[in-house]
Amino acid sequence: MKTVTRIEAAARKPSAPSGYRARIVRFLRECWADRLSYLFLAPFLLSFICFIIVPVALAMLLSLTSFNGFEFPRFIGVSNFIYMFTQDVVFMKHTIPNTLKFAIIVGPGGYILSFVLAWLIHQLPRSIRDYFSLAVYAPSIMATSVALTMVWTAAFSGDSVGYLNNILLSLGLIESPQLWLQDPKYLMTFMIIVTLWTNMGVGFLAMLGGLQTVNTELYEAGRIDGIKNSLQEVYYITIPSMKPQMLFSAVMAIVSAIKAGSISSGLSGMAITPQYAGHVINNHIYDYAFLRYEWGYASALSVVLLLMSYAIMRLSYKLFGTKEDE
Protein backbone atom coordinates (compact mmCIF):
# COMPACT_ATOMS: atom_id res chain seq x y z
CA MET A 1 0.00 0.00 0.00
CA LYS A 2 2.68 2.40 1.12
CA THR A 3 4.78 1.93 -2.01
CA VAL A 4 1.79 2.46 -4.21
CA THR A 5 0.99 5.78 -2.62
CA ARG A 6 4.62 6.80 -2.81
CA ILE A 7 4.76 5.92 -6.48
CA GLU A 8 1.53 7.81 -7.07
CA ALA A 9 2.89 10.79 -5.20
CA ALA A 10 6.10 10.62 -7.20
CA ALA A 11 4.13 10.42 -10.37
CA ARG A 12 2.01 13.36 -9.37
CA LYS A 13 4.83 15.57 -8.17
CA PRO A 14 6.46 16.60 -11.43
CA SER A 15 3.10 17.07 -13.04
CA ALA A 16 1.83 19.34 -10.26
CA PRO A 17 2.92 22.65 -11.79
CA SER A 18 1.54 21.65 -15.15
CA GLY A 19 -1.61 20.64 -13.27
CA TYR A 20 -1.95 24.18 -12.05
CA ARG A 21 -1.15 25.40 -15.50
CA ALA A 22 -3.69 23.04 -16.98
CA ARG A 23 -6.24 24.29 -14.55
CA ILE A 24 -5.52 27.90 -15.41
CA VAL A 25 -5.58 27.08 -19.12
CA ARG A 26 -8.87 25.27 -18.67
CA PHE A 27 -10.23 28.21 -16.68
CA LEU A 28 -9.19 30.66 -19.37
CA ARG A 29 -10.59 28.42 -22.07
CA GLU A 30 -13.89 28.26 -20.23
CA CYS A 31 -13.86 32.02 -19.88
CA TRP A 32 -13.18 32.31 -23.60
CA ALA A 33 -16.02 29.90 -24.37
CA ASP A 34 -18.31 32.10 -22.28
CA ARG A 35 -17.03 35.25 -23.93
CA LEU A 36 -20.49 36.14 -25.21
CA SER A 37 -21.86 36.10 -21.66
CA TYR A 38 -19.13 38.45 -20.50
CA LEU A 39 -19.67 40.66 -23.51
CA PHE A 40 -23.36 40.95 -22.71
CA LEU A 41 -22.55 41.72 -19.11
CA ALA A 42 -19.72 44.15 -19.85
CA PRO A 43 -21.66 47.44 -20.18
CA PHE A 44 -23.54 46.87 -16.97
CA LEU A 45 -20.52 45.61 -15.11
CA LEU A 46 -18.28 48.46 -16.20
CA SER A 47 -20.69 51.17 -15.12
CA PHE A 48 -21.56 49.20 -11.99
CA ILE A 49 -17.91 49.08 -10.96
CA CYS A 50 -17.24 52.67 -12.01
CA PHE A 51 -20.17 54.37 -10.36
CA ILE A 52 -21.21 52.06 -7.53
CA ILE A 53 -18.40 49.77 -6.35
CA VAL A 54 -15.54 52.25 -6.69
CA PRO A 55 -17.45 55.16 -5.08
CA VAL A 56 -18.32 52.98 -2.09
CA ALA A 57 -14.71 51.85 -1.79
CA LEU A 58 -13.50 55.44 -2.21
CA ALA A 59 -15.90 56.61 0.48
CA MET A 60 -14.42 54.02 2.82
CA LEU A 61 -10.88 55.18 1.99
CA LEU A 62 -11.76 58.87 2.31
CA SER A 63 -13.41 58.22 5.67
CA LEU A 64 -9.91 57.53 7.01
CA THR A 65 -8.54 60.85 5.81
CA SER A 66 -8.79 64.55 6.34
CA PHE A 67 -9.79 66.02 2.99
CA ASN A 68 -11.04 69.48 2.08
CA GLY A 69 -11.54 68.93 -1.64
CA PHE A 70 -8.49 70.96 -2.70
CA GLU A 71 -5.40 69.51 -1.04
CA PHE A 72 -4.48 65.86 -1.32
CA PRO A 73 -6.27 63.74 1.33
CA ARG A 74 -4.18 63.23 4.49
CA PHE A 75 -4.40 59.83 6.21
CA ILE A 76 -5.55 60.16 9.81
CA GLY A 77 -6.73 56.64 10.66
CA VAL A 78 -10.02 56.23 12.45
CA SER A 79 -9.97 59.68 14.08
CA ASN A 80 -13.02 60.71 12.07
CA PHE A 81 -15.02 57.92 13.66
CA ILE A 82 -13.63 58.65 17.11
CA TYR A 83 -14.54 62.31 16.71
CA MET A 84 -18.00 61.35 15.47
CA PHE A 85 -18.86 59.29 18.51
CA THR A 86 -17.06 61.26 21.22
CA GLN A 87 -16.96 64.94 20.30
CA ASP A 88 -19.55 65.69 17.63
CA VAL A 89 -22.24 66.99 19.95
CA VAL A 90 -24.77 67.67 17.19
CA PHE A 91 -24.34 64.16 15.84
CA MET A 92 -24.91 62.44 19.19
CA LYS A 93 -27.53 64.82 20.53
CA HIS A 94 -29.66 65.49 17.45
CA THR A 95 -28.67 63.47 14.41
CA ILE A 96 -28.78 59.98 15.94
CA PRO A 97 -32.07 60.34 17.87
CA ASN A 98 -33.75 62.11 14.94
CA THR A 99 -32.53 59.56 12.42
CA LEU A 100 -33.67 56.66 14.58
CA LYS A 101 -37.07 58.20 15.22
CA PHE A 102 -37.57 59.04 11.55
CA ALA A 103 -36.29 55.69 10.28
CA ILE A 104 -38.25 53.57 12.73
CA ILE A 105 -41.56 55.25 11.94
CA VAL A 106 -41.04 55.75 8.21
CA GLY A 107 -39.34 52.40 7.50
CA PRO A 108 -41.41 49.70 9.24
CA GLY A 109 -44.43 52.03 9.55
CA GLY A 110 -44.51 52.83 5.86
CA TYR A 111 -43.85 49.19 5.08
CA ILE A 112 -46.80 47.98 7.14
CA LEU A 113 -48.99 50.76 5.78
CA SER A 114 -48.20 49.83 2.18
CA PHE A 115 -48.93 46.17 2.90
CA VAL A 116 -52.27 47.00 4.52
CA LEU A 117 -53.25 49.26 1.62
CA ALA A 118 -52.14 46.70 -0.96
CA TRP A 119 -54.08 43.98 0.84
CA LEU A 120 -57.24 46.07 1.11
CA ILE A 121 -57.03 47.06 -2.54
CA HIS A 122 -56.57 43.42 -3.46
CA GLN A 123 -59.94 42.63 -1.84
CA LEU A 124 -61.70 44.85 -4.38
CA PRO A 125 -63.00 43.54 -7.71
CA ARG A 126 -60.30 43.42 -10.36
CA SER A 127 -62.00 46.00 -12.58
CA ILE A 128 -61.66 48.92 -10.15
CA ARG A 129 -58.40 47.87 -8.49
CA ASP A 130 -56.24 49.84 -10.90
CA TYR A 131 -57.80 53.20 -10.02
CA PHE A 132 -57.07 52.71 -6.35
CA SER A 133 -53.54 51.54 -6.87
CA LEU A 134 -52.95 54.56 -9.09
CA ALA A 135 -54.30 56.87 -6.38
CA VAL A 136 -51.96 55.37 -3.80
CA TYR A 137 -48.94 55.32 -6.08
CA ALA A 138 -49.42 58.75 -7.66
CA PRO A 139 -48.05 60.90 -4.80
CA SER A 140 -44.74 59.05 -5.06
CA ILE A 141 -44.44 60.12 -8.69
CA MET A 142 -44.63 63.75 -7.75
CA ALA A 143 -42.09 63.44 -4.96
CA THR A 144 -39.82 65.84 -6.81
CA SER A 145 -38.49 68.62 -4.70
CA VAL A 146 -40.29 71.41 -6.58
CA ALA A 147 -43.78 69.97 -6.43
CA LEU A 148 -43.09 68.80 -2.91
CA THR A 149 -41.99 72.19 -1.66
CA MET A 150 -44.86 73.91 -3.37
CA VAL A 151 -47.65 71.63 -2.24
CA TRP A 152 -46.55 71.18 1.33
CA THR A 153 -45.55 74.72 2.02
CA ALA A 154 -48.97 75.81 0.78
CA ALA A 155 -50.75 73.18 2.82
CA PHE A 156 -48.87 73.79 6.06
CA SER A 157 -47.97 77.43 5.57
CA GLY A 158 -47.52 79.43 8.74
CA ASP A 159 -50.09 82.16 8.07
CA SER A 160 -53.85 81.77 8.11
CA VAL A 161 -53.86 81.20 4.32
CA GLY A 162 -52.29 77.77 4.93
CA TYR A 163 -54.83 74.99 4.49
CA LEU A 164 -54.17 73.20 7.75
CA ASN A 165 -54.17 76.43 9.77
CA ASN A 166 -57.36 77.50 8.07
CA ILE A 167 -59.16 74.24 8.80
CA LEU A 168 -58.01 74.11 12.40
CA LEU A 169 -58.85 77.77 12.95
CA SER A 170 -62.34 77.37 11.59
CA LEU A 171 -62.85 74.28 13.74
CA GLY A 172 -61.65 76.27 16.72
CA LEU A 173 -58.89 73.83 17.58
CA ILE A 174 -56.17 76.47 17.56
CA GLU A 175 -56.43 80.15 18.36
CA SER A 176 -53.71 81.59 16.19
CA PRO A 177 -51.95 80.29 13.06
CA GLN A 178 -49.07 77.93 13.83
CA LEU A 179 -45.69 77.89 12.06
CA TRP A 180 -45.95 74.16 11.38
CA LEU A 181 -42.83 73.80 9.28
CA GLN A 182 -40.52 76.17 11.12
CA ASP A 183 -41.46 75.30 14.66
CA PRO A 184 -39.03 72.69 16.07
CA LYS A 185 -41.93 71.12 17.95
CA TYR A 186 -43.84 70.09 14.83
CA LEU A 187 -41.26 69.75 12.07
CA MET A 188 -40.42 66.08 12.70
CA THR A 189 -44.10 65.10 12.77
CA PHE A 190 -44.70 66.77 9.43
CA MET A 191 -41.59 65.20 7.93
CA ILE A 192 -42.96 61.79 8.87
CA ILE A 193 -46.49 62.50 7.61
CA VAL A 194 -45.28 63.84 4.27
CA THR A 195 -42.84 60.95 3.80
CA LEU A 196 -45.49 58.33 4.52
CA TRP A 197 -47.82 60.11 2.14
CA THR A 198 -45.39 60.23 -0.76
CA ASN A 199 -43.48 56.99 -0.33
CA MET A 200 -45.84 54.26 -1.53
CA GLY A 201 -43.51 53.57 -4.42
CA VAL A 202 -42.14 50.45 -6.00
CA GLY A 203 -42.48 48.49 -2.75
CA PHE A 204 -46.23 49.00 -2.76
CA LEU A 205 -46.46 47.79 -6.36
CA ALA A 206 -44.34 44.75 -5.51
CA MET A 207 -46.77 43.87 -2.74
CA LEU A 208 -49.74 44.26 -5.10
CA GLY A 209 -47.97 41.90 -7.49
CA GLY A 210 -47.13 39.52 -4.66
CA LEU A 211 -50.74 39.31 -3.55
CA GLN A 212 -51.69 38.18 -7.03
CA THR A 213 -49.23 35.30 -6.92
CA VAL A 214 -50.77 33.72 -3.80
CA ASN A 215 -52.39 30.45 -4.72
CA THR A 216 -56.12 30.89 -3.99
CA GLU A 217 -56.56 27.18 -3.32
CA LEU A 218 -54.51 27.70 -0.19
CA TYR A 219 -57.26 29.90 1.25
CA GLU A 220 -59.83 27.14 0.87
CA ALA A 221 -57.44 24.62 2.34
CA GLY A 222 -56.85 26.99 5.20
CA ARG A 223 -60.55 27.40 5.82
CA ILE A 224 -60.89 23.63 6.10
CA ASP A 225 -57.92 23.54 8.46
CA GLY A 226 -59.76 25.89 10.81
CA ILE A 227 -58.69 29.43 9.91
CA LYS A 228 -61.46 31.62 11.27
CA ASN A 229 -60.86 35.20 10.21
CA SER A 230 -58.99 37.17 7.59
CA LEU A 231 -56.34 38.21 10.09
CA GLN A 232 -55.30 34.59 10.58
CA GLU A 233 -55.51 34.10 6.84
CA VAL A 234 -53.07 36.96 6.26
CA TYR A 235 -50.70 35.72 8.94
CA TYR A 236 -50.68 32.01 8.10
CA ILE A 237 -51.17 32.02 4.33
CA THR A 238 -50.76 35.37 2.58
CA ILE A 239 -47.50 36.58 4.13
CA PRO A 240 -45.67 33.22 3.97
CA SER A 241 -46.74 32.77 0.32
CA MET A 242 -45.45 36.16 -0.74
CA LYS A 243 -42.28 36.25 1.35
CA PRO A 244 -40.05 36.97 -1.67
CA GLN A 245 -42.04 40.07 -2.59
CA MET A 246 -42.16 41.11 1.06
CA LEU A 247 -38.37 40.97 1.10
CA PHE A 248 -38.02 42.95 -2.11
CA SER A 249 -40.29 45.70 -0.85
CA ALA A 250 -38.48 45.70 2.50
CA VAL A 251 -35.29 46.50 0.60
CA MET A 252 -37.13 49.20 -1.35
CA ALA A 253 -38.48 50.59 1.95
CA ILE A 254 -34.92 50.93 3.25
CA VAL A 255 -33.88 52.75 0.08
CA SER A 256 -36.78 55.19 0.20
CA ALA A 257 -36.25 55.83 3.91
CA ILE A 258 -32.63 56.77 3.20
CA LYS A 259 -33.64 58.97 0.29
CA ALA A 260 -36.43 60.65 2.22
CA GLY A 261 -33.99 61.90 4.85
CA SER A 262 -33.28 65.14 3.03
CA ILE A 263 -36.95 66.12 3.14
CA SER A 264 -36.46 68.26 6.23
CA SER A 265 -34.63 70.99 4.34
CA GLY A 266 -37.21 70.89 1.56
CA LEU A 267 -40.03 71.43 4.03
CA SER A 268 -38.48 74.02 6.31
CA GLY A 269 -36.71 75.78 3.45
CA MET A 270 -33.41 75.74 5.36
CA ALA A 271 -30.40 73.48 4.85
CA ILE A 272 -30.01 73.17 8.61
CA THR A 273 -33.35 72.99 10.34
CA PRO A 274 -34.19 75.26 13.30
CA GLN A 275 -32.68 73.90 16.53
CA TYR A 276 -31.73 70.78 14.58
CA ALA A 277 -35.33 69.64 14.96
CA GLY A 278 -35.41 67.71 11.71
CA HIS A 279 -31.67 67.09 11.47
CA VAL A 280 -31.18 63.52 10.22
CA ILE A 281 -27.96 61.93 9.02
CA ASN A 282 -28.51 63.08 5.42
CA ASN A 283 -28.52 66.71 6.56
CA HIS A 284 -25.43 66.08 8.64
CA ILE A 285 -23.63 64.69 5.58
CA TYR A 286 -24.80 67.63 3.48
CA ASP A 287 -23.66 70.04 6.16
CA TYR A 288 -20.11 68.64 6.28
CA ALA A 289 -19.81 67.94 2.55
CA PHE A 290 -21.20 71.08 0.94
CA LEU A 291 -21.24 73.74 3.64
CA ARG A 292 -18.03 72.99 5.56
CA TYR A 293 -16.10 71.09 2.85
CA GLU A 294 -14.83 68.49 5.32
CA TRP A 295 -15.11 65.66 2.82
CA GLY A 296 -13.19 63.14 4.92
CA TYR A 297 -15.59 63.49 7.81
CA ALA A 298 -18.60 63.55 5.46
CA SER A 299 -17.39 60.28 3.94
CA ALA A 300 -17.09 58.75 7.40
CA LEU A 301 -20.73 59.71 7.99
CA SER A 302 -21.75 58.15 4.66
CA VAL A 303 -19.94 54.96 5.61
CA VAL A 304 -21.89 54.84 8.86
CA LEU A 305 -25.13 55.34 6.90
CA LEU A 306 -24.21 52.58 4.44
CA LEU A 307 -23.32 50.18 7.26
CA MET A 308 -26.57 50.94 9.05
CA SER A 309 -28.67 50.27 5.97
CA TYR A 310 -26.69 47.10 5.26
CA ALA A 311 -27.40 45.86 8.78
CA ILE A 312 -31.12 46.55 8.36
CA MET A 313 -31.07 44.68 5.08
CA ARG A 314 -29.46 41.63 6.73
CA LEU A 315 -32.18 41.82 9.36
CA SER A 316 -34.97 41.82 6.79
CA TYR A 317 -33.34 38.85 5.05
CA LYS A 318 -33.47 37.06 8.41
CA LEU A 319 -37.16 37.89 8.77
CA PHE A 320 -38.40 37.17 5.27
CA GLY A 321 -35.65 35.13 3.60
CA THR A 322 -36.74 31.77 2.25
CA LYS A 323 -34.62 28.71 2.91
CA GLU A 324 -33.15 26.77 0.01
CA ASP A 325 -35.61 23.88 0.36
CA GLU A 326 -38.75 26.02 0.47
Added chain:
Amino acid sequence: MLLTFRRKFRFPRMMLFVFLAAVGIFMLLPIIFLVNNAFKPLNEMFLFPPRIFVQNPTMYNFEQMFLHSSAGVVPFSRYLFNSAVIATITTLAVIVVSTMAGYVLSKHRFHFKALIMGTVMIALMFTPETVSIPRYLIVSGLGLKDSYLAHVLPFLASPVAVFLMKQFIDQIPNSLIEAAKLDGAPDMYIFLRIIIPLTSPAVATAGIITFQIVYMDVEASSLYMTKETMKTLSYYAEAMTQNIPGVAQISIAAAIGLLMFVPNLIIFLIFQRKMIQTMLHSGVK
Protein backbone atom coordinates in the same frame (compact mmCIF):
# COMPACT_ATOMS: atom_id res chain seq x y z
CA MET B 1 -74.59 28.50 1.52
CA LEU B 2 -73.53 30.89 -1.20
CA LEU B 3 -76.38 33.23 -0.36
CA THR B 4 -75.49 33.48 3.31
CA PHE B 5 -71.87 33.91 2.32
CA ARG B 6 -72.82 36.81 0.10
CA ARG B 7 -75.08 38.43 2.61
CA LYS B 8 -72.37 38.19 5.19
CA PHE B 9 -69.80 39.82 2.95
CA ARG B 10 -71.75 42.48 1.13
CA PHE B 11 -71.74 45.02 3.90
CA PRO B 12 -68.03 44.91 4.78
CA ARG B 13 -67.17 45.11 1.10
CA MET B 14 -69.22 48.27 0.73
CA MET B 15 -67.49 49.67 3.81
CA LEU B 16 -64.15 48.69 2.37
CA PHE B 17 -64.95 50.46 -0.86
CA VAL B 18 -65.97 53.64 0.92
CA PHE B 19 -62.92 53.52 3.15
CA LEU B 20 -60.55 52.98 0.25
CA ALA B 21 -62.23 55.71 -1.76
CA ALA B 22 -61.63 58.08 1.14
CA VAL B 23 -57.99 56.99 1.36
CA GLY B 24 -57.62 57.38 -2.39
CA ILE B 25 -58.99 60.91 -2.39
CA PHE B 26 -56.77 61.78 0.55
CA MET B 27 -53.73 60.45 -1.31
CA LEU B 28 -54.70 62.38 -4.43
CA LEU B 29 -55.15 65.70 -2.59
CA PRO B 30 -51.64 67.02 -3.30
CA ILE B 31 -52.06 66.20 -6.98
CA ILE B 32 -55.46 67.84 -7.23
CA PHE B 33 -53.92 70.87 -5.57
CA LEU B 34 -50.90 70.81 -7.91
CA VAL B 35 -53.08 70.77 -11.01
CA ASN B 36 -55.46 73.45 -9.81
CA ASN B 37 -52.71 75.67 -8.55
CA ALA B 38 -51.03 75.76 -11.94
CA PHE B 39 -54.08 77.42 -13.48
CA LYS B 40 -54.91 79.84 -10.67
CA PRO B 41 -54.56 83.56 -11.28
CA LEU B 42 -52.42 85.33 -8.70
CA ASN B 43 -55.27 86.74 -6.62
CA GLU B 44 -56.73 83.27 -6.10
CA MET B 45 -53.44 81.94 -4.77
CA PHE B 46 -53.58 84.31 -1.84
CA LEU B 47 -57.31 84.03 -1.33
CA PHE B 48 -58.64 83.87 2.20
CA PRO B 49 -60.06 81.43 3.12
CA PRO B 50 -57.89 79.27 0.81
CA ARG B 51 -59.61 77.18 -1.86
CA ILE B 52 -58.24 74.08 -3.51
CA PHE B 53 -60.25 74.38 -6.71
CA VAL B 54 -59.56 77.09 -9.25
CA GLN B 55 -62.36 79.55 -10.04
CA ASN B 56 -61.13 81.36 -13.14
CA PRO B 57 -58.51 79.17 -14.80
CA THR B 58 -55.82 81.09 -16.67
CA MET B 59 -52.55 80.35 -18.43
CA TYR B 60 -50.92 83.31 -16.70
CA ASN B 61 -48.48 81.16 -14.71
CA PHE B 62 -47.20 79.39 -17.81
CA GLU B 63 -46.82 82.70 -19.65
CA GLN B 64 -44.91 84.02 -16.67
CA MET B 65 -42.62 80.99 -16.76
CA PHE B 66 -41.81 81.44 -20.47
CA LEU B 67 -41.40 85.19 -20.09
CA HIS B 68 -39.02 84.91 -17.21
CA SER B 69 -36.86 82.31 -18.84
CA SER B 70 -36.69 84.04 -22.21
CA ALA B 71 -35.29 87.07 -20.43
CA GLY B 72 -32.62 84.90 -18.82
CA VAL B 73 -29.25 83.82 -20.21
CA VAL B 74 -30.39 80.37 -21.19
CA PRO B 75 -33.82 79.99 -22.76
CA PHE B 76 -36.34 77.66 -21.22
CA SER B 77 -36.37 75.50 -24.34
CA ARG B 78 -32.71 74.62 -23.76
CA TYR B 79 -33.46 73.10 -20.34
CA LEU B 80 -36.42 71.26 -21.82
CA PHE B 81 -34.29 69.98 -24.68
CA ASN B 82 -31.55 68.81 -22.29
CA SER B 83 -34.05 67.01 -20.09
CA ALA B 84 -35.79 65.34 -23.01
CA VAL B 85 -32.55 64.15 -24.62
CA ILE B 86 -30.99 62.98 -21.37
CA ALA B 87 -34.08 61.21 -20.07
CA THR B 88 -34.68 59.44 -23.40
CA ILE B 89 -31.09 58.34 -23.96
CA THR B 90 -30.58 57.22 -20.37
CA THR B 91 -33.85 55.30 -20.23
CA LEU B 92 -33.13 53.48 -23.50
CA ALA B 93 -29.54 52.77 -22.50
CA VAL B 94 -30.54 51.41 -19.10
CA ILE B 95 -33.13 49.16 -20.72
CA VAL B 96 -30.62 47.71 -23.20
CA VAL B 97 -27.84 47.31 -20.65
CA SER B 98 -30.10 45.80 -17.99
CA THR B 99 -31.85 43.40 -20.36
CA MET B 100 -28.51 42.11 -21.62
CA ALA B 101 -27.18 41.69 -18.09
CA GLY B 102 -30.43 40.17 -16.83
CA TYR B 103 -30.55 37.66 -19.68
CA VAL B 104 -26.99 36.48 -19.13
CA LEU B 105 -27.39 36.31 -15.35
CA SER B 106 -30.58 34.31 -15.74
CA LYS B 107 -29.86 31.87 -18.56
CA HIS B 108 -26.12 31.52 -19.01
CA ARG B 109 -23.67 29.67 -16.82
CA PHE B 110 -20.19 31.08 -16.31
CA HIS B 111 -17.58 31.80 -13.67
CA PHE B 112 -18.22 34.66 -11.19
CA LYS B 113 -21.98 34.52 -11.84
CA ALA B 114 -22.79 33.88 -8.18
CA LEU B 115 -20.39 36.63 -7.13
CA ILE B 116 -21.90 39.18 -9.53
CA MET B 117 -25.45 38.26 -8.57
CA GLY B 118 -24.59 38.53 -4.86
CA THR B 119 -23.11 41.98 -5.38
CA VAL B 120 -26.17 43.12 -7.32
CA MET B 121 -28.42 41.89 -4.51
CA ILE B 122 -26.51 43.96 -1.96
CA ALA B 123 -26.45 46.92 -4.34
CA LEU B 124 -30.27 46.89 -4.47
CA MET B 125 -30.18 49.13 -1.43
CA PHE B 126 -27.61 51.46 -2.93
CA THR B 127 -28.55 55.12 -3.03
CA PRO B 128 -26.33 57.48 -5.00
CA GLU B 129 -26.93 60.25 -2.46
CA THR B 130 -24.78 58.48 0.11
CA VAL B 131 -21.63 58.58 -2.01
CA SER B 132 -22.05 61.82 -3.93
CA ILE B 133 -18.50 62.99 -3.08
CA PRO B 134 -16.64 59.95 -4.52
CA ARG B 135 -18.97 59.98 -7.53
CA TYR B 136 -18.11 63.61 -8.10
CA LEU B 137 -14.40 62.79 -7.86
CA ILE B 138 -14.81 59.97 -10.40
CA VAL B 139 -16.82 62.04 -12.85
CA SER B 140 -14.32 64.87 -12.77
CA GLY B 141 -11.42 62.38 -12.80
CA LEU B 142 -12.75 60.82 -16.01
CA GLY B 143 -13.04 64.31 -17.51
CA LEU B 144 -16.78 63.98 -17.99
CA LYS B 145 -17.74 67.32 -16.45
CA ASP B 146 -19.90 69.51 -18.68
CA SER B 147 -20.76 66.73 -21.08
CA TYR B 148 -23.93 64.79 -21.67
CA LEU B 149 -22.06 61.63 -20.71
CA ALA B 150 -21.95 62.79 -17.10
CA HIS B 151 -25.75 62.93 -17.18
CA VAL B 152 -26.05 59.43 -18.60
CA LEU B 153 -23.21 57.22 -17.40
CA PRO B 154 -23.71 57.47 -13.61
CA PHE B 155 -27.28 56.20 -14.05
CA LEU B 156 -26.40 53.38 -16.41
CA ALA B 157 -25.85 50.78 -13.70
CA SER B 158 -29.24 50.17 -12.13
CA PRO B 159 -29.23 47.15 -9.82
CA VAL B 160 -33.01 47.31 -9.41
CA ALA B 161 -33.58 47.18 -13.18
CA VAL B 162 -31.14 44.30 -13.62
CA PHE B 163 -32.68 42.42 -10.73
CA LEU B 164 -36.27 42.84 -12.01
CA MET B 165 -35.14 41.83 -15.48
CA LYS B 166 -33.34 38.74 -14.24
CA GLN B 167 -36.31 37.64 -12.15
CA PHE B 168 -38.63 38.13 -15.11
CA ILE B 169 -36.43 36.25 -17.54
CA ASP B 170 -36.10 33.41 -15.00
CA GLN B 171 -39.68 32.39 -15.70
CA ILE B 172 -39.17 32.09 -19.47
CA PRO B 173 -38.86 28.31 -19.91
CA ASN B 174 -35.37 27.03 -20.70
CA SER B 175 -36.85 24.55 -23.17
CA LEU B 176 -37.85 27.45 -25.41
CA ILE B 177 -34.26 28.62 -25.61
CA GLU B 178 -32.90 25.09 -26.03
CA ALA B 179 -35.34 24.43 -28.85
CA ALA B 180 -34.14 27.54 -30.63
CA LYS B 181 -30.54 26.45 -30.08
CA LEU B 182 -31.27 23.03 -31.57
CA ASP B 183 -32.66 24.77 -34.62
CA GLY B 184 -29.30 26.46 -34.94
CA ALA B 185 -30.26 29.94 -33.76
CA PRO B 186 -27.25 31.98 -32.62
CA ASP B 187 -27.26 33.60 -29.18
CA MET B 188 -27.84 37.03 -30.62
CA TYR B 189 -30.96 35.82 -32.45
CA ILE B 190 -32.30 34.20 -29.27
CA PHE B 191 -31.77 37.42 -27.38
CA LEU B 192 -33.37 39.70 -29.96
CA ARG B 193 -36.22 37.51 -31.15
CA ILE B 194 -37.17 35.47 -28.09
CA ILE B 195 -36.05 37.24 -24.94
CA ILE B 196 -36.80 40.86 -25.85
CA PRO B 197 -40.41 40.33 -27.02
CA LEU B 198 -41.22 38.16 -23.99
CA THR B 199 -39.84 40.60 -21.46
CA SER B 200 -41.79 43.68 -22.53
CA PRO B 201 -43.47 44.15 -19.10
CA ALA B 202 -40.11 44.13 -17.34
CA VAL B 203 -38.70 46.48 -19.98
CA ALA B 204 -41.58 48.88 -19.34
CA THR B 205 -41.02 48.73 -15.59
CA ALA B 206 -37.29 49.31 -15.79
CA GLY B 207 -38.06 52.16 -18.18
CA ILE B 208 -40.53 53.85 -15.83
CA ILE B 209 -38.28 53.57 -12.80
CA THR B 210 -35.27 54.94 -14.67
CA PHE B 211 -37.19 57.74 -16.34
CA GLN B 212 -38.50 58.95 -13.01
CA ILE B 213 -35.07 58.93 -11.42
CA VAL B 214 -33.35 60.67 -14.32
CA TYR B 215 -36.06 63.21 -15.05
CA MET B 216 -36.13 64.38 -11.46
CA ASP B 217 -32.41 64.24 -10.81
CA VAL B 218 -30.81 67.49 -9.72
CA GLU B 219 -27.48 66.12 -8.53
CA ALA B 220 -25.91 65.68 -11.96
CA SER B 221 -26.79 69.23 -12.98
CA SER B 222 -25.71 70.88 -9.78
CA LEU B 223 -22.51 68.89 -9.15
CA TYR B 224 -21.16 67.82 -12.55
CA MET B 225 -22.21 70.78 -14.71
CA THR B 226 -20.66 74.22 -14.52
CA LYS B 227 -22.15 75.52 -17.76
CA GLU B 228 -25.71 76.72 -17.52
CA THR B 229 -26.48 75.36 -20.99
CA MET B 230 -25.85 71.77 -19.84
CA LYS B 231 -28.32 71.77 -16.96
CA THR B 232 -31.71 70.13 -16.96
CA LEU B 233 -35.30 71.15 -16.39
CA SER B 234 -35.40 69.72 -12.88
CA TYR B 235 -32.42 71.87 -11.91
CA TYR B 236 -34.05 74.91 -13.49
CA ALA B 237 -37.25 74.15 -11.61
CA GLU B 238 -35.42 73.98 -8.33
CA ALA B 239 -33.41 77.13 -8.98
CA MET B 240 -36.59 78.86 -10.04
CA THR B 241 -38.42 78.08 -6.82
CA GLN B 242 -35.50 79.15 -4.66
CA ASN B 243 -34.01 82.22 -6.28
CA ILE B 244 -36.74 84.52 -7.57
CA PRO B 245 -38.15 86.53 -4.74
CA GLY B 246 -41.77 87.32 -4.22
CA VAL B 247 -44.94 86.85 -6.17
CA ALA B 248 -43.38 85.78 -9.47
CA GLN B 249 -41.77 82.85 -7.70
CA ILE B 250 -45.07 81.40 -6.57
CA SER B 251 -46.61 81.86 -9.99
CA ILE B 252 -43.71 80.18 -11.81
CA ALA B 253 -43.39 77.44 -9.22
CA ALA B 254 -47.03 76.53 -9.71
CA ALA B 255 -46.58 76.12 -13.45
CA ILE B 256 -43.28 74.30 -13.30
CA GLY B 257 -44.46 71.96 -10.56
CA LEU B 258 -47.17 70.66 -12.88
CA LEU B 259 -44.72 70.49 -15.76
CA MET B 260 -42.39 68.24 -13.76
CA PHE B 261 -45.23 65.94 -12.74
CA VAL B 262 -47.16 65.38 -15.96
CA PRO B 263 -44.65 63.33 -18.04
CA ASN B 264 -44.17 60.91 -15.14
CA LEU B 265 -47.90 60.49 -14.72
CA ILE B 266 -48.51 59.87 -18.42
CA ILE B 267 -45.79 57.24 -18.63
CA PHE B 268 -47.04 55.53 -15.49
CA LEU B 269 -50.65 55.52 -16.75
CA ILE B 270 -49.61 53.87 -20.00
CA PHE B 271 -47.53 51.14 -18.39
CA GLN B 272 -49.26 50.62 -15.04
CA ARG B 273 -50.52 47.10 -15.79
CA LYS B 274 -47.17 45.97 -17.13
CA MET B 275 -45.51 47.29 -14.03
CA ILE B 276 -47.67 45.21 -11.71
CA GLN B 277 -47.20 42.22 -14.01
CA THR B 278 -43.45 42.57 -13.54
CA MET B 279 -43.84 42.82 -9.80
CA LEU B 280 -45.36 39.31 -9.78
CA HIS B 281 -41.81 38.07 -10.26
CA SER B 282 -40.02 40.66 -8.16
CA GLY B 283 -39.52 38.36 -5.18
CA VAL B 284 -36.11 38.05 -3.53
CA LYS B 285 -35.43 34.42 -2.73
